[in-house]
Amino acid sequence: MPDHFEIDLETARRRRSLKWRRYSADVIPLWVAEMDFPLAPAVTERLAGMVERSDFGYPPEPPEETNSEFRAVVAAWMNRRHQWEVDPEMVSITPDTMRAIEIAIERFTDPGDPVVLSDPVYYPFRVAIEEAGRRPLWVPMVESNRRWVLDLEALAAAFAPGNVQLFLHCSPHNPTGTVFTADEQQSIAALAEQHNVIVVADEVHADLAYDASHIPFATINPEIAARTITASAASKAFNFAGLRCGFVIAGDQRLHEQVQSVPIRDRKLASLAGYEATIAAYGGGASWLESLHRHLREMRDHVIGRLAMIEESLVVANPEASYLLWTDWRQIDLAPDPATYLRENAGVALSSGDDFGPSGTGFLRLNFGTSRAILDEALDRIEDALAGS
Known part of the structure; x- marks a missing residue:
């Protein structure tokens, strides 16, 4: 995996974008559609x-x-x-x-x-x-x-x-x-x-x-x-x-x-x-984009595999594009709703499915456009929170 796509939590938290500023510093943000990687070299140079x-x-x-x-x-x-x-x-x-x-x-x-x-x-x-x-x-x-x-x-x-x-x-x-x-x-x-x-x-x-x-x-x-x-x-x-x-x-x-x-x-x-x-x-930027594709495919498979082990009742879409995972939490009783529960009990912010339309209640959108280290920390937190629910 290219080092270009490995970013640690401390470095990411220095960012001033909406993704990293919406919630408090103890929350890992996997919500808005924004990745955590350095820019493509061609863009940086320009x-x-x-x-x-x-x-x-x-x-x-x-x-x-x-x-x-x-x-x-x-x-x-x-x-x-x-x-x-x-x-x-x-x-x-x-x-x-x-x-x-x-x-x-x-x-x-x-x-x-x-x-x-x-x-x-x-x-x-x-x-x-x-x-x-x-x-x-x-x-x-x-x-x-x-x-x-x-x-x-x-x-x-x-x-x-x-x-x-x-x-x-x-x-x-x-x-x-x-x-x-x-x-x-x-x-x-x-x-x-x-x-x-x-x-x-x-x-x-x-x-x-x-x-x-x-x-x-x-x-x-x-x-x-x-x-x-x-x-x-x-x-x-x-x-x-x-x-x-x-x-x-x-x-x-x-x-x-x-x-x-x-x-x-x-x-x-x-x-x-x-x-x-x-x-x-x-x-x-074409070659950088191909490297990004490889990383995203690997992170998608990794997150889907981890979620299956954490909670077998979860139904997770298998995306063919992008870095967003549509996940069905309706079989799990997380009050008052899955997004609030995970943010307050796991310190992980996901996008609430309610925002995406009438059928979205009970769903969450997870952004995996980040490093394996950050994803594993977030997934560990989710696993611990569900174990205590």
Whole structure:
């Protein structure tokens, strides 16, 4: 295992990010989707150059050279990494992935409209829908052999009334770690085409697919591309979310113009450091990413094995992507709820399943994007707390 991914608890606690500052110093945080590893060398070098130049002013606005370079680098990465030929002119820069989703909700739905999303799913989806005055319309996911997939009959039923304009498709899926197969993507695409639904594909975890090949939703066929807006960022896989930089890839000129019609003040809030880090990550971070994949796969297997020994009644998803483990604690009586119990009795903070949708009660999301040493300390604490429950 590369030393790059071995960090001790004392070093991690010096960090000032949300993950390490939300709870007291005696709590091990395995909650928010943030890894604990040093940056990829290519990113570190690029940012060091910015420090050396004191280059932290306002980012350029279109059509300046930096944006042209950014769009070209994103398109080249998608081609190399995901076999997706992206027109650089269809790439728009956003502050982050969620701002891209908010733009889509604002542009393609009206107040009071339903917006379809899976249950469970990344919780800011629901927040964005409700804050925009729209209604979340939940479609359940179903578990089979520790893998979660969309209930396609329920998705068809949600689309059937004809009043749905937008589906938020988290692919790869957060929190379950599912990488949707070609058949699954095609089935979803067929329903979207049949019912004339625009799909916003949140593919921010795409570069973290290590046990299956991610298929960009817009590549299913030209017809689905014309109704797909892809929201993504390098910051999830390369771990620099605080630099605030994401992007949208529109499936055709019509969708691109809709995105561009958003006032520029709502699109230009990405940071210059985020621009530069993205260019560095996509331009020179591929080998680091492969090493990360190996570490995450090893940590996933290690944590799943430990949890099986700690509590045999736990049902744990087997993620094909990312560093998030969706765990079912419903057979264990932990009052008042599993997240609170483990935080107060084990000193380990996990994300409560309640945040991820109506079906999430009794579930926890565990972040294993850290070192074996930190994970083992957290798992030892959980084992001791359960032994005393």
